[in-house]
Amino acid sequence: MAFRVAVVGATGAVGREILKTLAERDFPVKEVAALASGRSAGQEVSFGEKGTLKVQNLDKFDFRGTDIGLFSPGASVSAVHAPRAAQAGCVVIDNTSHFRMEPDVPLVVPEVNGHHLQRFAKRNIIANPNCSTIQMVVALKPLHDAARIRRVVVATYQSVSGAGKEGMDELFNQTRAVYVNDQSQPEQFTKPIAFNCIPHIDKFMDDGSTKEEWKMAVETRKILDPDIAVVATCVRVPVFIGHAEAVHVEFENPLDEERARDLLREAPGVLVVDRREDGGYVTQTESAGEDAVYVSRLRRDPTVPNGLAFWCVSDNLRKGAALNAVQIAEALVEQGLIQAKRAA
Structure with missing residues (x-):
């Protein structure tokens, strides 16, 4: 069956x-x-090695007859067009933040809570989580199943591609400006990103957290377990592709690092690269273009009972967005949910 x-x-x-x-x-x-938008209509985009596609105007597109819509146009655009597509019978998999916390829209990472897809039919919309949340919950899932997580403290080191092409361009232009002694003012970020780290992603909230930090907390609870406490500090760093996270986890039950390492090695979507030697870990640039969530630096956290710490890295454009969305579509096919809906 083709879609x-x-x-x-x-x-x-x-x-x-x-x-x-x-x-x-x-x-x-x-x-x-x-x-895409009307101003992009007529452009050509690559479809892998299968050739090119001519871009059509989203505003004029009729979704009737379309089986699956993979959305990543920005939250305000999804707010308008995702329901329009869903009402036309297209199953929407949305990468934006707009629908994530709506109770009747499943928020899905297939390796973690693929069974939640059974609940998509009410709205015909499935939400893709935030990129930083996805890689963390993929790593947390096998550990939570084994020892039940009570609390997570995470600091992220997020690449500029999380802000889109414009963010990548700003890092490139500012870096070049430094070397030619030129001036380049920040536009996409609140401070210069070249040779700098910015502890500010998305808007500030009343409690002093940023919305990115809030997303990690509430999305983790919706995906994995509503009883998990999460506190995050999200930082933009001068890397083009790949998010990294330093994760500290407190469990209800004992879980030693060797057992945790074994669980992670067996977990779908996870690759453990953890040698206690120079270079025995994965960095952001090494994750670019790869599908896996990499776990390194796994060790005991002696400051809390039943604590572990680890370093987690993934390509935010792939597993943090595109790959996860495609995996959701694959899971719908494998579970017979699309076929059942279409037959009905």
Whole structure:
């Protein structure tokens, strides 16, 4: 069975990665529509090694007959067009933040809570979590199953691609400006990002947290367990692709590091690279273009009972966005949910 697929936001960094991932994983497509704003209509985007697609105007696109919509156009655009697509019978998998915390929209990481897909039919919309949340919960899932997590303290080191192509351009231009003794004012970020770290992602909230930090807490609870306490500090760093996280976990039950290492090695989507020697860990640049969530620096946290700490790295454009969305589509097919809906 082959499906008609629409990729919304096809000219953006995540949209292009979705098209690449669909082609690489040979998702069974009958037809792919690349959609973006009217000003991008007529451009061509690559569909992996399968050729190019001409971009169509999202505003004028009729979603009737489209089976799956992979959305990454920005929250305000998804707010308008995702319900329109869903009402036309298209199953929407949305990468934006707009629907994530709505109670009747499942928030899914297939390796963690793929069974939640059974609840998508009410709205015909499935939400893709935040990139930093996805990689963390993939690593936490096998540990939580074994010893039940009480509390997570996480500091993130997030690449500029999380802010889109414009963020990547700003890092490039500011870095070049430093070397030629030129001036380059920040536009996408609140302070210069070249050779700098900025502890500020998304808007500030009343309690002093940023919305990115809030997302990590509430999304982890919705995906994994509502009783897990999470405190995050999210930092933008001068790296083009790949998010890293320093994660400290407190469990209800004892879990030694060797057992945790074994559990992580067996977990889907996780690769453990943890040698206690120079270079025996994975960094952000090494994760770029890869599908896995890498875990390194696993060790006991002696400051709390039943504590572990680890370093977690993943490509935020792939597992943090495009790959997870495509995996959701694959899970819908594997579980027979699309076929059942279409037959009905």
